[in-house]
Amino acid sequence: MADEPGGPSTVTEDRGPVTTLATPIRLDFNFTPGVAQSRFLMGLADGKFMGQRCSVCSKVYVPSRGSCPTDGVPTIEDVELANVGTITTYCVVNVPFAGQSIEIPYICAQVLLDGANLSFMGLIQEVPTDQIRMGMRVEAVWVDREELSPSLASVRYFRPNGEADADYETFKEYL
Amino acid sequence: MAERCAVIGVGQTHHKAKREDVSIAGLVREAAAMAVADAELGWPDIDAVVIGKAPDMFEGNMMPELYLAPALGAVGKPMIRVHTAGSVGGSTAIVAAHLVASGIHKRVLTVAYEKQSDSDAMWALSVPQPFAAPLLAGAGGYFAPHIRAYMRRSGAPDHIGRMVAVKDRQNALRNPFAHLHLPDISMEMVEESMMLWDPLRYLEACPSSDGAAAMVLAAEDAVSGRFPPAWVHGLAMRSEPTMFAGRDQVNPRAGRDCSADVYSQAGITDPRSQLDVAEVYVPFSWYEPMWLENLGFCELGEGWKLTEAGATAFEGDIPWNTSGGVLSSNPIGASGMLRFLEVAMQVRGQAGEHQVDGARLALGQAYGGGSQFFSMWVVGADRP
Amino acid sequence: MSSPENPPSGSAPRRRPVRPVSIASFAQARNVRQDDHHNEVEMLMPVIAEAFGSISITKDDVDFICSGSTDYLIGGPFSFVMALDAVGVWPPRAESHVEMDAAWALYEAWVLLQEGAADAALVYGFGRSSLGDLNEILALQLDPYYLAPLWPDPVSLAALQARALIDAGRATEADFAAIAARSRKDALSNPNAQVAKDVVASTLMEEAYVVSPLRRHALPPITDGAAAIVLAAGEKAHQWSDDPVWITGFDHRIETHSLGARDLTVSPSTSTAAARAGLFEAPVDVAEIHAPYAHQELIVKEALALGDSVVINPSGGALAANPIMSAGLIRVGEAAARIASGEAHRAVAHATSGPCLQQNLVCVMEGA
Numbered sequence: 001m002a003d004e005p006g007g008p009s010t011v012t013e014d015r016g017p018v019t020t021l022a023t024p025i026r027l028d029f030n031f032t033p034g035v036a037q038s039r040f041l042m043g044l045a046d047g048k049f050m051g052q053r054c055s056v057c058s059k060v061y062v063p064s065r066g067s068c069p070t071d072g073v074p075t076i077e078d079v080e081l082a083n084v085g086t087i088t089t090y091c092v093v094n095v096p097f098a099g100q101s102i103e104i105p106y107i108c109a110q111v112l113l114d115g116a117n118l119s120f121m122g123l124i125q126e127v128p129t130d131q132i133r134m135g136m137r138v139e140a141v142w143v144d145r146e147e148l149s150p151s152l153a154s155v156r157y158f159r160p161n162g163e164a165d166a167d168y169e170t171f172k173e174y175l
Numbered sequence: 176m177a178e179r180c181a182v183i184g185v186g187q188t189h190h191k192a193k194r195e196d197v198s199i200a201g202l203v204r205e206a207a208a209m210a211v212a213d214a215e216l217g218w219p220d221i222d223a224v225v226i227g228k229a230p231d232m233f234e235g236n237m238m239p240e241l242y243l244a245p246a247l248g249a250v251g252k253p254m255i256r257v258h259t260a261g262s263v264g265g266s267t268a269i270v271a272a273h274l275v276a277s278g279i280h281k282r283v284l285t286v287a288y289e290k291q292s293d294s295d296a297m298w299a300l301s302v303p304q305p306f307a308a309p310l311l312a313g314a315g316g317y318f319a320p321h322i323r324a325y326m327r328r329s330g331a332p333d334h335i336g337r338m339v340a341v342k343d344r345q346n347a348l349r350n351p352f353a354h355l356h357l358p359d360i361s362m363e364m365v366e367e368s369m370m371l372w373d374p375l376r377y378l379e380a381c382p383s384s385d386g387a388a389a390m391v392l393a394a395e396d397a398v399s400g401r402f403p404p405a406w407v408h409g410l411a412m413r414s415e416p417t418m419f420a421g422r423d424q425v426n427p428r429a430g431r432d433c434s435a436d437v438y439s440q441a442g443i444t445d446p447r448s449q450l451d452v453a454e455v456y457v458p459f460s461w462y463e464p465m466w467l468e469n470l471g472f473c474e475l476g477e478g479w480k481l482t483e484a485g486a487t488a489f490e491g492d493i494p495w496n497t498s499g500g501v502l503s504s505n506p507i508g509a510s511g512m513l514r515f516l517e518v519a520m521q522v523r524g525q526a527g528e529h530q531v532d533g534a535r536l537a538l539g540q541a542y543g544g545g546s547q548f549f550s551m552w553v554v555g556a557d558r559p
Numbered sequence: 560m561s562s563p564e565n566p567p568s569g570s571a572p573r574r575r576p577v578r579p580v581s582i583a584s585f586a587q588a589r590n591v592r593q594d595d596h597h598n599e600v601e602m603l604m605p606v607i608a609e610a611f612g613s614i615s616i617t618k619d620d621v622d623f624i625c626s627g628s629t630d631y632l633i634g635g636p637f638s639f640v641m642a643l644d645a646v647g648v649w650p651p652r653a654e655s656h657v658e659m660d661a662a663w664a665l666y667e668a669w670v671l672l673q674e675g676a677a678d679a680a681l682v683y684g685f686g687r688s689s690l691g692d693l694n695e696i697l698a699l700q701l702d703p704y705y706l707a708p709l710w711p712d713p714v715s716l717a718a719l720q721a722r723a724l725i726d727a728g729r730a731t732e733a734d735f736a737a738i739a740a741r742s743r744k745d746a747l748s749n750p751n752a753q754v755a756k757d758v759v760a761s762t763l764m765e766e767a768y769v770v771s772p773l774r775r776h777a778l779p780p781i782t783d784g785a786a787a788i789v790l791a792a793g794e795k796a797h798q799w800s801d802d803p804v805w806i807t808g809f810d811h812r813i814e815t816h817s818l819g820a821r822d823l824t825v826s827p828s829t830s831t832a833a834a835r836a837g838l839f840e841a842p843v844d845v846a847e848i849h850a851p852y853a854h855q856e857l858i859v860k861e862a863l864a865l866g867d868s869v870v871i872n873p874s875g876g877a878l879a880a881n882p883i884m885s886a887g888l889i890r891v892g893e894a895a896a897r898i899a900s901g902e903a904h905r906a907v908a909h910a911t912s913g914p915c916l917q918q919n920l921v922c923v924m925e926g927a
Contacts, residue, residue: 019196027634028692030689034598034600061420065598066600066644067601067604069416069419070648071647072607072618072648073647089320089321091315091323091373092373094369094372095315108316110320168327173421174421175424198704230637232630234703236700237696237700238658238912241914241917242701242703242816250813251831252813254813255663257658259654259656273667278673411653413652414648414652414654415651415652416643
C-alpha cells in the first residue's frame with residue numbers, strides 16, 4: 001500500500017510472510033484398458049477370472065496388460081482361471097488415509113490363483129487379522145450376479161475356503 | 176575412452192516436513208547454491224544442469240524443469256530432466272556423470288528434490304483407476320508383504336527391523352540436515368509406535384519430507400573445491416519388469432546385476448571388507464537386511480545377522496546410512512541423490528559429526544518403484 | 560542448397576562427436592486423433608517390434624534403453640513404468656527415462672554411446688493427448704505460483720508469440736496459412752500423418768480464428784502416437800546398415816521461463832544448440848522442424864539460418880501430427896529417413912519443449 005502515488009510504499013502492519021498458495025487442480029481423464037485388459041474385465045462381468053498365456057514362455061498372466069513383461073510380445077491366448085488360490089504373502093493395513101473405503105484394520109494379500117503365474121493384491125475378509133497365514137487357501141466372493149460389471153469391484157473380497165494350507169515350497173517362487 | 180569424473184561440490188537443504196519458508200525454486204536453489212559454492216565456482220562455470228524428481232503430481236507442476244531453469248542458472252545451457260521412480264536421485268546423478276565421462280561437458284550441476292508438503296503424495300500415488308479393486312494400501316502396503324516374505328525366508332527375528340529404525344535415527348542425530356531428530360529413540364519407543372502395515376510400525380517407516388540435494392560433477396582437468404574430489408569409480412543402472420512370473424521381490428535380480436556391474440568397474444570383489452561405508456535406500460527398516468544380501472555384503476539369509484551384530488552401526492566394520500538414511504529424511508525425488516551425496520561427503524572427509532574415520536571407498540545405492548529400478552555408484556578418495 | 564552466410568550471433572564453439580553413432584532404425588505408430596482400443600503397452604509393442612525387425616535384431620542386441628513420456632497425459636503417476644513391459648526387460652537392463660520429449664531420451668542414449676558405456680540403444684517415446692484436456696494439462700507446465708493458477712492455455716500463449724512476430728513485421732497471417740497448406744500437402748505422402756490434404760492457403764485463410772491471430776490450420780492436431788529409434792555405435796552401425804546415417808552433432812539448450820523476459824520472436828537457444836552441433840559448417844538439404852504452431856517454423860527456420868532451398872518438414876511436420884513426447888523424436892527419425900533414402904545427404908532435426916519454444920534441441924545427421 002503506497003501512502004501517496006509514486007512515493008515509497010509503506011507497510012503499516014506486519015502481516016507475516018505468505019507461506020501457502022492454494023491452487024485447486026482438477027483434471028479429468030479417459031481411461032483405456034486396452035485389448036488384453038478388456039478381455040480380463042469382460043471376464044469379471046461374467047463372474048470369472050480370465051488370464052492370458054505368453055506364447056514364448058507359457059506363463060499365465062492375470063490380469064494381462066497386453067504383453068509378456070519378460071518377453072515383450074503380445075499375450076494372445078485366453079485362459080480361464082480357477083476361483084480359488086493361495087495367499088503368498090500379506091500385510092495388515094492399520095493406517096488411515098484419504099479415499100479409504102474399508103474399515104481398518106484389514107488384510108491386504110497377494111493372491112496366486114490356481115493356474116496363474118502371477119499373484120495380485122486382494123482384500124481378505126471373514127478371517128480375524130491374527131489368524132491370517134502365508135499359504136492359506138482362499139476363494140473369491142463375488143457380488144450378486146445382477147451386480148456383476150467389467151470391474152474388479154465385481155470381486156467383493158477373498159475368504160478362506162477351508163482347504164489345508166498350501167506347502168511353502170509350492171508358492172515360494174512367487175514371493 | 177571415458178574421462179574421469181569426480182564430485183567436487185555438494186549441497187543439501189535442511190529437510191523438514193514443511194519448508195514453508197521457500198518456494199520450489201527457492202528449495203532447489205538452496206541446495207544448488209551450496210554445491211556450487213562448495214566447488215568454489217560461480218554459476219557461469221556450470222556447463223549443464225541435470226535435474227530429477229519423482230512424479231510431477233507430487234507438486235502439481237508438470238515438467239517443472241521448465242519453470243526451474245532460471246533458478247538453477249540453466250538459461251542458455253543444456254538441461255535434462257530425469258524420472259526413474261524412487262531411484263531417480265541416483266539416476267539423475269548418473270546421467271550427469273555420463274555427461275562428464277563422455278567428454279561433452281567439464282562441469283555439470285545435478286539436482287534432485289521433492290516438496291511433498293505442496294501436495295499429498297499419498298494421494299498422488301493412489302489416483303483411483305477405473306475398473307480396479309477399491310483397495311488402497313499405500314506404499315507400506317506394497318512393501319510390507321515382501322518384508323514378511325523376507326522374514327519367512329531368512330528366519331530373522333522380529334527385533335531386527337526395530338534395531339535398524341533405532342540405528343538410523345541415532346545416526347541422524349549427527350546430521351544437522353536430517354529431518355527427524357529423535358534424541359530419545361529406543362527399541363521400546365519403536366515397539367510402542369503404532370502398527371501401520373503389520374509387520375511394519377510407524378517408526379520403522381520413512382517420514383515425508385521437503386528437501387533438495389545437489390552436486391557438482393567435474394572432469395579431471397576441472398577439479399576445484401573446498402574439499403578433495405570424490406572420484407567416481409563405477410556407476411550403473413538396472414531395471415526389470417514390475418510384475419512377472421517368478422519375480423523375486425525380496426532379492427531382485429536387477430539389484431544383484433546392478434551391484435555386480437558397479438563392483439566390477441570399481442574392482443570390488445568383497446564389498447564388506449573393501450568398502451568403508453555405504454548409503455543404501457532403506458525406506459522401511461527391514462530393507463537394510465534385505466539389501467545387505469542383495470548387495471552381496473553377506474550370504475543369502477545372513478543379512479539380519481550383520482545388523483544384529485552391529486556391523487552396520489556407526490562404529491561397526493561397515494557403517495550403513497551414516498546420514499540417518501531415508502528413515503530420517505525422505506524428500507522422495509532427492510532421497511536417492513542424498514545417498515550418492517553422503518558417500519561423496521564421506522570420501523571427501525567433509526561429513527562432520529557423521530564422518531567415518533578414514534573412509535576412502537564407499538557405495539551409494541538407490542532403488543525405486545516396486546524394487547525394479549536400481550541405480551548405484553562407488554566413489555573413492557583415490558583417483559581411479 | 561543453402562549457404563549459411565549469416566550464422567546467428569552468440570555461436571558457441573563446436574564440439575565434435577568422439578565416437579560415430581548412427582540412427583540404425585526408426586519406426587512410428589500411425590498418428591491418430593484417438594486410439595481408444597490400445598493401452599500404452601499395446602501401442603508401443605508393434606512400434607518397437609518394427610524398429611528391431613527392420614534391421615533384424617532383437618532386444619538382446621541393445622545394451623541401453625531410454626524413453627521419454629509424461630505422467631500428466633495419462634493422469635497417473637509412473638506411466639513409464641508399465642510401458643517398459645512393451646520391451647520385456649529380462650534379464651534386467653540398463654534403462655533410464657526422461658520426463659521430456661523422447662528426443663532428449665535420444666540425447667541421453669547418444670551420450671552413453673559417445674562415452675562407450677553402451678554400443679546400441681533403444682529409444683522410444685509415447686503419449687496420448689486424447690485422454691484429457693490438453694489445454695488444461697499444458698497449463699500445468701507453467702510457473703506454479705504466478706502463471707499456472709491463471710490457467711493460460713497453450714494456444715493463447717502461442718498466439719501471443721504469433722502476434723509479436725506479426726507486429727515485428729516479420730510475418731503475416733498468410734504466411735502461417737502457406738506453411739499449413741504446404742504441410743498438409745506434404746503429409747499426403749506420409750502414411751502415418753493425421754492431417755493430410757491438398758488445400759491452398761487462400762482456402763485455409765477462410766477459417767475462423769481459434770485465438771487471434773491463429774486460425775485452426777496454424778494449430779497442431781491432437782494426436783495419440785509413439786515412436787522408436789535404435790542407435791548404434793562403431794561396428795554395430797556398420798553391421799546393421801550398408802550406409803549408416805551418422806549423427807555428426809547434437810546439442811540442446813533452454814531459455815528462461817517467464818514469457819515477459821524473452822523476445823518471443825527469436826529462438827536463441829535453437830541457434831546456440833545449432834552452432835554447438837556444427838550445423839553452420841555446411842549446408843543441409845532437409846530440415847525437420849518441431850513447430851507445433853505454424854509461426855514457430857518461421858522462428859526456428861531463422862534460428863537455424865536455413866535458406867529457401869532447404870526442404871522443410873517433408874513429413875508434414877507437427878502440423879500434420881503432434882504426438883506429444885514423441886513428436887520431437889519423430890523429427891529425428893524423419894530426417895534420418897531422408898538421408899537413408901538418398902533424398903538428402905545432410906539434414907537437421909529440431910525438437911522443442913515448453914511454452915513458446917522455451918527449450919530446443921538440434922541434431923545434425925549425414926550420410927556416408
